[in-house]
Amino acid sequence: MWAEEISNDTEAQLAELKANMKQMHQMMQVMQEQIATLEAERDEQAQELAELKLQNVEIQSSSLEESSESYQTLNRILEGDFPDQTSQVRHRGGFKDTQTAASRPKDYTLDPEYRGFIPVPNTPVLMKFNFKPRIDVSVDSGNTGTPERFIPARFPLKGSREESDSVHSHVTSNGTQIQADVRAPSVDGDFRLFYQNDFYDEQDANMKPRIQHLYGQYHGFTIGYTYSVWEDPDVWPDTVDYEGPNAVIFARRPVVQYTHPMNEHWNATVGFEQADFYVDESSQPGADDTGDEWTRMPDIGANVRWESEERGHIQASTMIREIAVRDAAGDEHEDFGWGFNLAANLNVTDRDRVQFLGVYGEGVGGMGNDTSFLDSDGAFDSSGNFEALPYWSVMFGWTHDWSESFRSTLTYGHVELDPTDAQDPTFFESSDYASGNLIWQIGPRWGVGTELLYGKLDAQNGQSSDDLFRLQFGMFYSIF
Template sequence: MRIHPHQIRSGALPLLLCAAFLPTSIQADDSAEIAELRKSALEMQRMMDRMQARIDELEKKQASQAQALSQAQNSRKPQPIQPVEKAARNNTAEPTNLVEAMVPERIGKRSPVTYRQTLNDRQIPASRPLDYTVDPEYRGFFAIPNTPAIIKLNAKARVDMTYDNRNAGSKARFVPAKFPLKGSPEFGGGGQFNMNANGTQLSADVRAPDQPGDFRFYYQNDFFGDDSADMKYRLQHIYGQYFGLKVGYSQSVWENPDVWPDTVDYEGPNSVIFARRPVVQYTHAMNDCWNASFGIEKPDFFVDAPQKQTRIPDFALNTRWENAKWGHVQLSTILRDIGARDSFGQDHHDFGWGVNLGFNLNATEKDSFQFLGVVGEGIGGMGNDTSFLNSDGGFNSDGSFKALPYWSLMGAWTHHWSDRYRSNLVFGHADLDPASGMDPEFYDFSNYAAANMIWQIRERWSLGVECLYGFKQAQNGNDSDDVFRFQMGMVYSLF
């Protein structure tokens, strides 16, 4: 049973009154006992005062704890998300909430390369020198707990609808090298419609912008792994980069990802370089504008022979000039050994080489031009069109082996009508000189053309419509006739 202090006080008061008014005779006889009672009453009073003070102290402490609990509960309510640049400025002091603590402490250094935000973005995955990035705001990144790293997990959902005037050889891709030739059973066939989501991408980007070495780990895949079926996994990139050294599976040093035109067609022009392979690459920046990369790469070549023979890796080198106002220029070269074993078990080798020059020129605030010129021998397997063929080496009719000569040109123009609408015109030509012992209907050359209109509905939501034209001719003069495709594509990116 709990006794309140006020109850004890009310019980002690009558004792004091009785002690004060006792008859004199009794007081005289019992003076010692009364003195003892008075002493007990005073001690009880002092004890009650101490108890009251302790109760007051506990009540104040309880009220303070209740207030702290209420504040903690309120702090767990969702906080408004701050822009990264605002949070970065706030990080000069101690973070005041979880959101500020989860963003990088500074904004990255923007690359001089023009980031064109194309529908098929080839620029984000590309490695950059120094601490350059095409996305200096680190949009979509969040901190990895107990580490100095930040990560962005992104998904680009995509759907494409196409209509071809005849059989194009591939329903989901537009590849002139695969067009059926006149006279073949596959030629013709009338109009054909297709709808697919194979261009959907998943990616992970890990960085540590505040640590020395400009660390980056990047992963990306799409679903073009099988031309005969939809949504088959295909790895595009998985690499790590640290102090300029890049190791993993990614694009060749010989490729230029910044010249790919802005097409709705996911495959892209026939004449660009597309090479995904295991690489060891080192990039050195001479200054803010000039840098060079050297790569040792897997010799992934394609020959018209029973078996290919590899003796040494491919060696690739590029040098780049980058300027935020004008754009960039890249000159690249590759050296390789092309080898094959014939049906008699004898090995044959030939020297392969290639040179390409590519640039993006910012002509005005609304107009830019992209160009790529390629020439060499034994390099057809890295052409975007001829990579579907045994286009690096073949046997002549006299049994000799040679690296096949190849050249290509690509030109594109981009015009921004407004912040939300842009158009592109693209043309590509790819030319291959097969060996005399190869099939007479083997690829000779192809043409590619595209014209489109792209609507940027929202920052991360795009819709494009495009007209495509393709043509292929074989060595004997037979051709595919003209192939037209109308395509509509929609892309939505989380970040």
Template sequence: MRPIFRLAARCALLAAGTLAVTHARGQDPNSQARLDSLEARMRRLELRINRIDPDPRSQTRSAIESGRFGGFVLADNKGVSLEIGGFVQFDAIHDFHRTSNHDAFQPSSILIPNDHKTSTSYSIRQTRFNFIGTIPIGKNSLKTILEFDLFNPDGSSVPRLRHAWGEYGRFGAGQYWSNFMDIDVFPNTLDYYGPNSMVFTRQVQVRYTQPVGEHTKIAVSLEKPSGNITLPADSGYASLQQLPDAVLSIRHDWGTGNHIKLAGAFHPLTYETPALDRKSAPGWGVNLTGAFQLPNKDNFVYQAAYGEGIANYLNDIGGNGYDAIYHSPEKKLNTVPALGLMGFYDHWWSDKWSSTVGWAYLTLKPKAYQPPADFNWSHYGVGNLLWYPNGFMKVGIEYLYGYRNNIDSMNADNHRLQLSAMFKF
């Protein structure tokens, strides 16, 4: 029998015993003591299993990504708890033009040239489950997060690790959202990837957060080296992960749902020559993000990111080798400038209906010696209508538009319709 059901059965047996003792109170002089004992045991068991009911409007994408929604909680009367949560999501996706990514909307994956053939796919890969543990230790609590989804890079539905994170007081370590990004500006989309230009990555890191006021905090982190560079093929050159990324951020919150965050990243890029000489090029970036909530509880989120050698942080092109390009005649690794802009507006028709509209733009400043078919810039647009029949479900339809332009000005676009249903547990 599962632990949850065993606890429920024990509660039921204790409740029955309490009723029996209450009935026998007038016949047994010790019945009051027995009743008090049984009631105390029931209170302890009730503390061990609980369900946090989500508040209205808690199924938004940023709330889900940041873990601000309820799960089943197992706890005891000493404050130790384990929260089990997640959701099942079904996606029906129809593309009007050809793309190589059928499960998430990624403008850089639009095929060029494009024969405009349509395709339809069904997916459950957004399905997710997580475990959050809390243990009071001294003046602080030790919090751990373990989270998986089914969005495996190889296209399978094998569970994939998203977060493995622990924090105690002001210190945190493990794999979690990069300090350079702001998960609270993720727009309320059904699409898995989200905006092309968003700084969006999970990093293995160690982080320290220092409050500097009632509503302001500074965080500094050392994150896993993750340079993604293009080196001469079959030449013996090798990309190295030698120095960690250093990220510093400051965030200020005010009112309800309002914040602004400024983050800076130093992103060293290192490679080794065939002669085993090691050389580096400095990558860097700044990221300004924020959210503004209107009096009617509508929400506007934005981001402006710029840097050189930070393509690996950007949602649409991370991992494609655009942090830096090696130029053989110069015998030099040159970083690629990148700019990412986005703005999205969430409108709530009521607590059960909402819509999100917005646009994002991503551009690189290519080098003259790059291949003409390399990525240059892209657009990402979205509009949706979402329905929340209760605190545990979300159903919606979404229109997505993407446009890709290469260095040689060859381009193509794609239109997508996505119908999704999410069921939280």
């Protein structure tokens, strides 16, 4: 009897338990369905939110392009609906490009398509960052004195300890350049900021940055660090040699310049600049090389240019300066320096261009590409008088395009300096430079070239260096 009651109670409990489990299972199914519904709603809301964000970005982007002057300007340039700003000077695209960094009159530019420029939102500014990696491999017939460059003024003289007729070779990437160009072509005043550096800051060192240009241009004024008003950056011949011919003017310094465009083809520039000169203090009486160079006034210069896109350009420049030195006894000496420079790049035919440069003056040797490595602006004579040293140089270049991809340039330069009788007998008197190359322009921004160079140095006592030759291979790539 008790067993029957226990059995009945157990069956009742099992039935109740099964009923509860069935009810719980049904509740779990309902909860799972609710969870699935919630997850679906969540995914749908997330998708709607993402779509709203995308629409908002598109609206903002569209609004930015419609409202930002820089975007509008770039679109007008791309559509050809912008005033023509093409410079009368043709961009020759040299292996060593000295033209891009030069300031131009008015709003003129060598690249009216503004290739590589990006708009800065909510401003009228366009910016371009450019990197130009470069490698140079050279093999010399002897010791040139500066293996990473080709500088006749530094060639060892015959009989000196440094003279060597053994083959020398060198590899360098110091000619690599970094540029930043900032413009606002839609703004009155022809605004521009420009920066450029290479890596030739220290001799015999690899990749030490050297600032070449850092200046601003606005309403015809150029202020900062860049080309002297006396230098013509459009006349450098197309050499593979990064150093370039001995005879050209190399003067980069702090400047304040103003350029006045007289018409489409004529413009003039005046300016004053840091008086950076080099005096041979070892020539003073007593052979004491202590002393101090000092400046009474900045260098003052001017140039006049004629430019034609079809024919080329001609530039006539002049410079005046006061060269001063304080000798070992504390006495001050000074002399007047001056110079004239006539330079031209002329398009002879569709495939031929010639470059010419002639310089004459006194106390301007320190701005010559070769003699800038020497104390070549002033010195004392044997009577103790301080003099600005006479200087002259000539350079000729000829470029021929064999095809769209291949071109060659022949270059010759000669430099003369008249040192005093109190200077070292082995001091520089003249140098010669010659080169010939073949350049393969693989693409618009990629080029390789090979070049044969010749150089010689003559000292005032009749000594000279060996006739030195260099075979050079170079390659560069530019992003823009």
